[in-house]
Amino acid sequence: MHDFNFVNGELFCEEVPLQRIAAEAGTPVYIYSRRTLRDHYRGLKEAFSGLPHLICYSVKANSNLAVLSTLAGEGAGADIVSGGELYRALKVGMAAEKVVYAGIGKTAEEMAYALKSGILMFNVESTTELEALDRVAGEHGTKARIALRVNPDVDAQTHPYIATGLKEAKFGIGIDDALAVYEYAASLPNVEVAGVHQHIGSQITQVGPFRESLSIIGELLQRLQEKGIPVRYINIGGGFGIPYRQEDVPYPSDYARELEPILKESGCTVILEIGRMIVGNAGILLTKVLYRKSTGEKDFLVVDAAMNDLIRPSLYGSFHEITPVLQSEREDETVDVVGPVCESSDFLARDRALPHTEPGELLAVMSAGAYAFAMSSNYNSRRRAAEVMVDGDRFGVVREREAYEDLVRGERAWD
Numbered sequence: 001m002h003d004f005n006f007v008n009g010e011l012f013c014e015e016v017p018l019q020r021i022a023a024e025a026g027t028p029v030y031i032y033s034r035r036t037l038r039d040h041y042r043g044l045k046e047a048f049s050g051l052p053h054l055i056c057y058s059v060k061a062n063s064n065l066a067v068l069s070t071l072a073g074e075g076a077g078a079d080i081v082s083g084g085e086l087y088r089a090l091k092v093g094m095a096a097e098k099v100v101y102a103g104i105g106k107t108a109e110e111m112a113y114a115l116k117s118g119i120l121m122f123n124v125e126s127t128t129e130l131e132a133l134d135r136v137a138g139e140h141g142t143k144a145r146i147a148l149r150v151n152p153d154v155d156a157q158t159h160p161y162i163a164t165g166l167k168e169a170k171f172g173i174g175i176d177d178a179l180a181v182y183e184y185a186a187s188l189p190n191v192e193v194a195g196v197h198q199h200i201g202s203q204i205t206q207v208g209p210f211r212e213s214l215s216i217i218g219e220l221l222q223r224l225q226e227k228g229i230p231v232r233y234i235n236i237g238g239g240f241g242i243p244y245r246q247e248d249v250p251y252p253s254d255y256a257r258e259l260e261p262i263l264k265e266s267g268c269t270v271i272l273e274i275g276r277m278i279v280g281n282a283g284i285l286l287t288k289v290l291y292r293k294s295t296g297e298k299d300f301l302v303v304d305a306a307m308n309d310l311i312r313p314s315l316y317g318s319f320h321e322i323t324p325v326l327q328s329e330r331e332d333e334t335v336d337v338v339g340p341v342c343e344s345s346d347f348l349a350r351d352r353a354l355p356h357t358e359p360g361e362l363l364a365v366m367s368a369g370a371y372a373f374a375m376s377s378n379y380n381s382r383r384r385a386a387e388v389m390v391d392g393d394r395f396g397v398v399r400e401r402e403a404y405e406d407l408v409r410g411e412r413a414w415d
């Protein structure tokens with residue numbers, strides 16, 4: 001569900017025509033629907049209302065302050081993977097006691113920042129990290145609450161780059177070692193064992209992998225109980241997939257229904273770390289056609305957005321629906337939609353059937369709320385796009401388009 005709909009042949013976000021946003025903010029521009037964000041968050045909340053739970057929004061999916069403040073206003077916590085993300089979460093007034101911190105390479109400086117801020121817990125990914133955290137917490141005269149990120153060795157059946165729960169992944173602690181590492185953690189003076197954590201991948205479109213991994217983790221919880229190391233939190237991670245081409249994916253209520261029995265039995269507070277499902281279909285990338293070009297072999301639409309704005313098609317071969325902002329009767333044609341960047345991997349779509357469009361027309365690249373602007377770069381010294389938030393019949397620029405001076409901030413022509 002989202003709030004990007006055609007009204008009399010023209011694409012709107014909520015009550016605002018996208019043409020108006022392009023006229024005022026220029027292109028390329030990311031556009032987010034605040035209503036969609038709230039609806040997605042509330043849908044998750046409602047689905048898991050039968051369990052004591054905490055929803056931590058995964059900041060890396062889209063870290064714009066307006067997105068974070070919207071979700072903070074709904075009561076969301078944050079799932080962070082860096083000090084920078086903690087800074088952003090705190091900046092919008094997110095409660096530190098609702099922040100969980102994952103990632104395999106936390107520095108001592110980042111650990112200290114998170115400890116001082118009073119986050120809920122660290123999701124620890126290795127024994128060496130555990131030792132470092134114990135040391136940093138000791139130096140600061142405090143105790144670090146932790147969950148171990150356990151790698152259950154299950155196949156999330158998603159793109160290999162975003163599958164994280166298999167043995168060969170760099171993430172987490174192998175399920176066979178988990179018990180021993182928990183015992184070690186419990187013996188450390190400045191660490192408090194609080195939970196268990198998993199995150200098996202992203203854009204998962206079935207409940208099965210979660211059922212499988214949670215049953216493995218359920219057994220671990222049993223063992224921990226027997227060893228006198230009880231945990232109060234079970235963090236099931238994120239990864240709930242979204243429809244990119246109108247495919248069927250489970251609803252939050254489907255996950256809740258199937259997983260509730262296992263989760264209830266754990267007696268723990270459930271933590272969900274959801275990024276894509278909240279924000280993915282709450283955003284689009286609006287771009288303008290610059291040129292039409294044909295090589296004889298192929299027809300291209302050259303648009304003003306490029307791989308530096310949206311890298312998912314180049315990086316993962318991801319599919320994003322693309323639609324002209326104005327509907328009319330016209331023939332379909334097969335084109336590659338490409339940007340100005342000097343790489344052959346710079347494309348938003350390949351061999352795509354699209355209604356014939358002329359230079360100057362606006363195209364909406366759909367489902368571009370997650371891992372889109374957040375992964376953008378200045379490659380080719382392109383200024384990063386503006387971001388706009390829509391709320392009902394009003395909209396505002398929530399990140400200005402970069403200026404040329406922004407490109408060289410901090411640099412020196414050293415000689």
Ligand SMILES: *Cc1c(COP(=O)(O)O)cnc(C)c1O
Nearest residue numbers: 058102199202238239273275276
């Ligand atoms: C990226 C990430 C998430 C969020 O994944 P989504 O697929 O966006 O829901 C959750 N937990 C951890 C540890 C992550 O790295």
